[in-house]
Amino acid sequence: MGTAALGPVWAALLLFLLMCEIPMVELTFDRAVASGCQRCCDSEDPLDPAHVSSASSSGRPHALPEIRPYINITILKVGRKTALHSGEDFQTLLFERVFVNLDGCFDMATGQFAAPLRGIYFFSLNVHSWNYKETYVHIMHNQKEAVILYAQPSERSIMQSQSVMLDLAYGDRVWVRLFKRQRENAIYSNDFDTYITFSGHLIKAEDD
Structure with a gap:
């Protein structure tokens, strides 16, 4: 088989590999989202009940000291x-x-x-x-x-x-x-x- 005849074969093989990788990439992202991470392009809903509950239960571990700049x-x-x-x-x-x-x-x-x-x-x-x-x-x-x-x-x-x-x-x-x-x-x-x-x-x- 000549070199020119290999062109269509390589193109078909590359297309097949790309089609096989798409589910793997999506699965990777799905697992990341399920574990708590989000893609940078995803918007975070600040009113998400799960998120609010988690934040409120954790409290403020580093509360600022009170400053009172006034004369009694x-x-x-x-x-x-x-x-x-x-x-x-x-x-x-x-x-x-x-x-x-x-x-x-x-x-x-x-x-x-x-x-x-x-x-x-x-x-x-x-x-x-x-x-x-x-x-x-x-x-x-x-x-x-x-x-x-x-x-x-x-x-x-x-x-x-x-x-x-x-x-x-x-x-x-x-x-x-x-x-x-x-x-x-x-x-x-x-x-x-x-x-x-x-x-x-x-x-x-x-x-x-």
Whole structure:
């Protein structure tokens, strides 16, 4: 038999082999689908009852932690319009203006904040320095200096700020104290504007 005569034979053999492979391919895919796999071109029905049941029973093995980016309670915001110069002894900074004083936790007569519950608190102090004088002020935790707000003498006055986070027990006191005349210092304010402010809030209660 010549080479040219083999053409139709090879074509018939190839066609026969292809026809025999088709059921095998389909069977392979059918088994894959039955075992839970799907072909990439198949659409998945998200409302399939079997799928929903399986997902709900498995739960969330890697649940994200809860994040709470908020402040629990605003406690106080007070201001002062009167300048203060250092004296022979330490002076408690008193305030005349109330912006916020939730539950009366800040005593305007003594200038002290009393913690209503144990927790972590944030406090901030803002003052206006006096020309050619030091500014030497402490935020106090009970009778101990927590942080200092300081400005060197200068020919110009500036706004100065300080802040601190404190772990307070119930009834702990936080207040502001001007240093005594051993260091000649002062803070500035006037009757028209509020240059001096003291604020604080609870960040996290112990029970949280």
